[in-house]
Structure formats: structure tokens, C-alpha cells
Amino acid sequence: MPHRSISAPRHRAPALPSTDYDVIIIGAGSAGLSAALSLGRCLRRVLVCDGGPPRNAPSPGVQSFFTRDGIKPAELLRVGLDQLKPYDTVEVRAAQVQRVTPGFQVFEVEAEGESGRTFTVTARKLLLATGVEDELPPVPGMRDLWGRGVLHCPYCHGWEVRGQALAVYGQGKIVTGMALLVSRWAPDLVVCTDGAGHLSPNARRRLRQQKIQLNEEPISHLEGTANGQLRHIVFKNGDKLARHALFVHPHQHQRSTLAEQLGCRLTSKGAIWINKHSQTSISGLYAAGDITPGPQKALLAAAEGTEAAIAIHETLTREECPK
Template sequence: MSHHATPVPRHRAPAQPTTDYDVIIIGAGSAGLSAALALGRCLRRVLVCDGGPPRNAPSPGVQSFFTRDGIKPAELLRVGLAQLEPYETVEVRRAQVQRVKPAGRTFTVEAEGKSGRTFTATARKLLLATGVEDELPPVPGMRDLWGRGVLHCPYCHGWEVRNQPLAVYGQGKIVTGMALLVSRWAPDLVVCTDGPGHLSDNARRRLRQQKIKVNEEPISHLEGTAGGQLRNIVFQSGEKLARHALFVHPHQHQRSTLAEQLGCRLTSKGAVWINKHSQTSISGLYAAGDTTSGPQKALLAAAEGMEAAIAIHETLTREECPK
């Protein structure tokens, strides 16, 4: 009677930790949904935690997004979510992630669902796609007109306000750079510094060359329409400057404190640092979109989400397939 010995595999795949998901994506904007799509197509088990409306929600449209120019922000995300439906391994939940705990080679996420109930879920990899929040200057009226009469990006909005009388708000080097950029769209442009402008002689000369005026009067408030259009910049002296739109380059902070809680390395400007494989300074934790440094555009965030998804899938594959 012959015994057929079962061949012993020379290499056994290292046992993979058992987790609820392969990847948890925190954030459901362009970066998060794009990553979820790519990972779903890789048959990865993915949970997307959707924390609510995106930063560009007040904007009338997403511009310069190839094949989607002018689409409303909410519609872009609606299409993105709808296109995840065929991928059964991808789950999207309305949830605010409160805590992330690294545990060996896995992560535990604690989140509050939309009913207010908390739940925990585990994953082998994590992707932060939580974006940033803009800190607008404390000028009355600025927040009300944000996204329509007060704008942050000439690439996003310059075309819509071209050839109209415009203004740029700010001081120093930042306002000079922004004004020179915006002058492409506006023959009538005024820099409003809201008090001393801290402009170098060279900056003033460059602005003059481009026929850009400088007004250093303190600003009282902005006057606009109920629909969010700007009408006048009102100075403390009572004088008014009629403008169609005002560009501002606001400070920003991370929309979520998770990166800080976890001790991720940040750049000098407060963005989450990543290496060329979209990984943060913490192994297994990735980041994409406006959370990281670089130009902030929905199209670029979507591309970064895709890049992160590929890096995550390839890392998971290496862990599953022994050398």
C-alpha cells in the first residue's frame, strides 16, 4: 500500500492578521472615493468613513476637472459614490472617526455612526483623506460670501470672474504673488491689505508695473447679496470700493486631528508628510488629497487617492506573497 505524502510547501505565506477590512479610508471626498474605487477593483475589503460635506461644498462648481468641468461638488461625490456600488467589497458608512489605535501590524478605528452609536473596526492599512479647513480672516461678511463673492483659487474661479473689477486681500509676499497671478484675469485689480500691507519696495514696484492699485485702509466689512455675490468692500472710513469678487489666500488647518494624535510627521506648513509611496511617517498609514502638501484641486486629490490605493495594494500583496 503506497502512501502519497502531501508535498510540504517550501515557503508558507506569513499568517496575515485577521481584520474586519484590508483598508479603512477616512474621508469621502475626491481622494477617498478615488482610492476606494481602485481598491474595490483590486477585490480589497474596504470601509470608507464619510465624515460629511467636503471643503468645496459652498462652491458653485468644480472647475478644470477633466470631463466634469463645472459639476456641482455634491453631484461629483454623488456620481463617485454611485460608481462604487458594483464593488461588493467596498462599504461606505456615514461616520466620524474619533480615534485610531495602532496595534502591531493593524489599526483599530473607533468611530461614531450617524445614529450617534459608536463602533470599532480593524484594518491592515489606513488611508487618511480628511482634507483641510480654511481659516478665513475675521472680516465681517467674508464667511457669508465664501465660495461665490470671496474666492481662494484663480485656477478654480478666475474664468468665471474674468474682466470684472476684482480685489485681492492680504499682506506681504503672499498677497503680492496672488495679485500678480489674478491680474491675468482682471484689468482692474486692487490689493486690499486691511491696515499696513508690509509690502517691500520691490513688491510695490511689481504691482505698479502691472497697474495693480494698493489700498491700505482698514476694512470694516464686506457688502454682498443674499445669493453670496460681493458688491462692495467697505472701509472703516465709510468709503466703499465696488468689486465683483475678492480673492484671499487663507491659512489652513488639518480638518481632522488624527494625524497629530498618531504622531505623524507634518511639514512646516502643517500638511501631513508622505513619502513617494503615499505613506506617512507611520508604517501602514497612508495619506492623500489636501491633507498632504501640494496644489489643492479636486482632480489632483483624485489622482493622489489612486496613487495611494496602488501603493497600499502592492504593499498588501507583498505581505501576502512570500519571497
């Protein structure tokens, strides 16, 4: 009988769930659109759920964004959406995600579209890029001037207000650290603590050393112009302090409750914990942008979106091409 060679059986990919998309991205800011771009270039079927205006919508410009320095936030997103058009595997919908149900290698997403109708779609991987919301101090006028006369980031806005009379709002270690940073841009700087500042002797010494003034009078309100520029900080004793801008480091919370609902691990500051591959504590669920730990800037959020997209694509590929 002639010898017949028997070839080794090929490894077959395990049966993967049939889903509407490979990836659903919740959030269409810098992180979400950047991730969609990278995944579209990988020929991945992607749905982006656009939940509305980004955190920086009130700002006159996005600063320090390579090749886009000073671009208006809405224009940056318009360019980002426009550059997704050649990638026909990427779909963007105006939709508010209401519920996410994880299953075995699949996520079911229920969302409400522009018409108010609810739809349900599935994907193998999910990326949260939902952003955060700032909790501004309850000082009358602060919300009205947010993004123009009241600012949160010296790296984003310090150059625009350089050389002007500035102030920093807050108490304790946070206001001390912010004031020392802002002093780089401001020769005339006042820390306003809105009552007792709870500053240590060493903090007071460091402020004096940098010629930063300290005002612990309670604040009544902020006076500004119709276009959002700050004019005066008005104290409850009737005094007025003329300032060009006020920096504040507000508390934040997750804009979406999805991470909490899904049981994601959070950091002590309320950010979504991720590993070095942008994955949350839940398998198949990724996060990028301001919702994760670290510095918050549009350019960094875009980079994190790209990192997450690469990690997602490589994980999908390993699932499709087993050893």
C-alpha cells in the same frame, strides 16, 4: 534503495492578522472615493468612513475637473458614490472616526455612526483623506460670501470672473504673489491689505508695473447679495470699493486631529508628510488629498487617492506573497 528526490519546501506567507477590512479610508471626498474605487477594482475589502460635507461644499461648481468641468460639488460626490456600487467589497458608512489605535500590522478604528452608536472595526492599512479647513480673516461678511464672492483659487475660479473688477486681500509676499496671478484674469485689480501691507519696495514696484492698485485702508466689512455675490468692500473711513469678487489665500488647519494624535510627521505648513508611496511617517498609514503638501484641487486630490490606493494594494500583495 531507490533515489528519492526531495523538493524544496515552499515559502509560506507569514500569518497575517485577521481583520474586518483590508483598508479603512477616513474621508469621502475626491481623494477618498477615488482610492476606494481603485481598491474595489483590486477586490480589496474596504470601508469608507464619510465624515460629512467637503471643503468645497459652498462653491457653485468644481472647475477644471476633466470630463466634469463645472459640476456641483455635491453632484460630483454623488456620482463618485454611485460608481462604487458595483464593487461589493467596498462599504461606505456615514461615520465620524473618534480614535485610531495602531497595533502590529493592524489598525483599530473607533467611530460614531449616524445613529450615534459607536462601533469598532479593524484593518491592515489606513488611508487618511480627511481634508483641511480654511481659516478666513475676521472681516465681517467674508464667511457669508465664501465660495462665491470671496474666492481662494484663481485656477478654480479665475475664468468665471474674468474681465471683472476684482480685489485681492492680504499682506506681504503672499498677497503680492496672488495679485500677480489674478492679474491674468483682471484688467481692474486692487490689492486690499486691511491696514499696513508690509510690502517691500520691490513688491510695490511689481504691482505698479502690472497696473495693480494698492489700498492700505483698514476694512470695515464686505457687502454682498443674499446669494453670496460681492458688491462692495467697505473701509473704516467710509469709502466703498465696488468689486465683483475678492481673492484671499487663507491659512488652513487639518480638519481632523487624527494625524497629530497618531504622531505623524508634519511639514512646516502643517501638511501631513508622505513619501513617494503616499505613506506617512507611520508604517501602514497613508494620506492623500489636500491634507498632504502641494497644490490643492479636486482633480489632483482624486489622482492622489488613486496613487495611494495603488501603493496600498502593492504593499498588501507583497505581504501576502513573500519571496
